[in-house]
Amino acid sequence: MSQKDFQDHQIRDEIKISYKYTMGGQSKFFIDLMNEKKLQGTKCKKCGKIWMPPRINCSDCYENTDWIELPQSGTIRVSTIVWYTTSDFIQNVPYGVAFIQLDDADTALLQGIFSENLVPSKVKKGQRVRAVFKRKEDREGKMTDFFFVPEDEYESWIEKPEYEGGK
Amino acid sequence: MDKTYFELAYDATKLALTDANENGAEITHKDLESTVYGIYNELFERQFMPDIFTNSYIGMNDKPGTRIASGGATGGYTVRIAFSEVASGLSDLCLCIGLEKCNDCYDEQTGTTTPEVLNAIAYSADMTYEYPMGMMAASSYVSMVNAHYDEFGNPSEEQMALVSVKNHGNAMLNPKAQSPMEITVQDVLNSRIICYPFKMLDCCLYSEASAALILANEQKVKELGVENPIWITGVGAANTDCFIGNRESIGRLYSNINAAKMAYKMAGLDYNKIKEQIDVAELHDAFSGQEVISYEELGFVPFGEGGKWIEEGGPMRDGELPCCPCGGLIGCGHAVGATGIMSTGEAALQLRGDAGKHQCTIEKGRAISHSIGGPGAAYAAVIVMANEEGLKKP
Numbered sequence A: 001m002s003q004k005d006f007q008d009h010q011i012r013d014e015i016k017i018s019y020k021y022t023m024g025g026q027s028k029f030f031i032d033l034m035n036e037k038k039l040q041g042t043k044c045k046k047c048g049k050i051w052m053p054p055r056i057n058c059s060d061c062y063e064n065t066d067w068i069e070l071p072q073s074g075t076i077r078v079s080t081i082v083w084y085t086t087s088d089f090i091q092n093v094p095y096g097v098a099f100i101q102l103d104d105a106d107t108a109l110l111q112g113i114f115s116e117n118l119v120p121s122k123v124k125k126g127q128r129v130r131a132v133f134k135r136k137e138d139r140e141g142k143m144t145d146f147f148f149v150p151e152d153e154y155e156s157w158i159e160k161p162e163y164e165g166g167k
Numbered sequence B: 001m002d003k004t005y006f007e008l009a010y011d012a013t014k015l016a017l018t019d020a021n022e023n024g025a026e027i028t029h030k031d032l033e034s035t036v037y038g039i040y041n042e043l044f045e046r047q048f049m050p051d052i053f054t055n056s057y058i059g060m061n062d063k064p065g066t067r068i069a070s071g072g073a074t075g076g077y078t079v080r081i082a083f084s085e086v087a088s089g090l091s092d093l094c095l096c097i098g099l100e101k102c103n104d105c106y107d108e109q110t111g112t113t114t115p116e117v118l119n120a121i122a123y124s125a126d127m128t129y130e131y132p133m134g135m136m137a138a139s140s141y142v143s144m145v146n147a148h149y150d151e152f153g154n155p156s157e158e159q160m161a162l163v164s165v166k167n168h169g170n171a172m173l174n175p176k177a178q179s180p181m182e183i184t185v186q187d188v189l190n191s192r193i194i195c196y197p198f199k200m201l202d203c204c205l206y207s208e209a210s211a212a213l214i215l216a217n218e219q220k221v222k223e224l225g226v227e228n229p230i231w232i233t234g235v236g237a238a239n240t241d242c243f244i245g246n247r248e249s250i251g252r253l254y255s256n257i258n259a260a261k262m263a264y265k266m267a268g269l270d271y272n273k274i275k276e277q278i279d280v281a282e283l284h285d286a287f288s289g290q291e292v293i294s295y296e297e298l299g300f301v302p303f304g305e306g307g308k309w310i311e312e313g314g315p316m317r318d319g320e321l322p323c324c325p326c327g328g329l330i331g332c333g334h335a336v337g338a339t340g341i342m343s344t345g346e347a348a349l350q351l352r353g354d355a356g357k358h359q360c361t362i363e364k365g366r367a368i369s370h371s372i373g374g375p376g377a378a379y380a381a382v383i384v385m386a387n388e389e390g391l392k393k394p
């Protein structure tokens, strides 16, 4: 077929699958987040490593872990500010994301970082941050139930009617 | 593009067969004993198990076919498995093919493809903890670049921009490249911000394409009378922790480091002298900053000196060790499953002296290709190749 004769036929379509999926052994993290605003990590029975996000098994030594409530303050290890993104998140730009190491934890958690003044210098490595939670009626037991703010902005964020301070 | 993924695969297979026949081997697709497929994303293809439908279209029924999916490193990993097919003796002649669509994803809201393509990629992030935070490819890769900068003071935004200038520029000489551009550092710095500090021109464009290689073992190469064959002498791959926050050092990408060391060792080369032992490196420049970091992780220069090395012209086409002379992903486009196979094929063409206008000087007879991918670039694969001369040299 020559290029001249070629006609491109396109079809509109969508792949859509619904889920009701289990968090398995990690369920306690989400339940306690939703009901009690706790950030539950896990500690290996053998090596003592504290995992956040939590794992009920230690991947380093194949041993079980115990739940351990972690402090709600931590330090940014690395971050970025997103200005262009996927169709699901484009309405949120600009937004900050950071790997945050909670005090006592051995690993860092990816979370949203909110700031009144979202500039790279405000969310850089070493910045101290603190968790802010959605109101109880808005929490669903999902990662989006909370986010972090620079420590010096904490009071002003928890004064907003839609958010609450942690424990 | 007005072709389906299996039509793209057919075109690449035909090109590879034509190339084999132009180089002394009289073969058709019927002589190929097995296929290894590199296909990253079902959502791009709008088809699960796209390999089996490709298998039918390219006439490979009733033979073994295996699909590899390793994110952006799919191509490199596919070469690794195709190599093991022929090295193990499971097949004497193996088709190693990568393919990817993506432009068929479409965001009805904005009337453009890009946000929906990015969405289809974003499902590669951990769906429980990381996807809900709006994590995507660029924000994942930029984390290592930012951490690397914090630790080593390098690469700067200007040094990253030099990669974009180099690779878009190299693509000007490659007729197969999809994104040739004559641009300046200032153009890169002025392009729209994607995620700090990556600008649009720091990022490769997703693309659709197919690339194919034909791999044969030593005996088959002799039997077919292949002229100027290129030998795979080293293969290395490593998956580092896909949870960036679990890594002890975010600024050092151990998937790259370990894959490179493994491949060089197998090829009898030295990680600390590798820059002097190879002629060309086809690197995975999905993001400009990532290429600079790779100079260090793959052993070309010490940690912290990648940015300085590009300022001095080291990776330029006429530099100390040309990196991405074909244009790389930034210059050619990133058709995910096909990319690492294109890079490996480009390195092989360089070693054969068949790279055309972007041919580099070949003295040592050795080259590498490099693929990374997945959340936080957790997957990495490095392939070392040599021509007949390169096999003999120390």
Ligand SMILES: [Zn+2]
Residues within 6 Å of the ligand: A044, A045, A046, A047, A048, A049, A058, A059, A060, A061, A062, A063
């Ligand atoms: Zn342990």
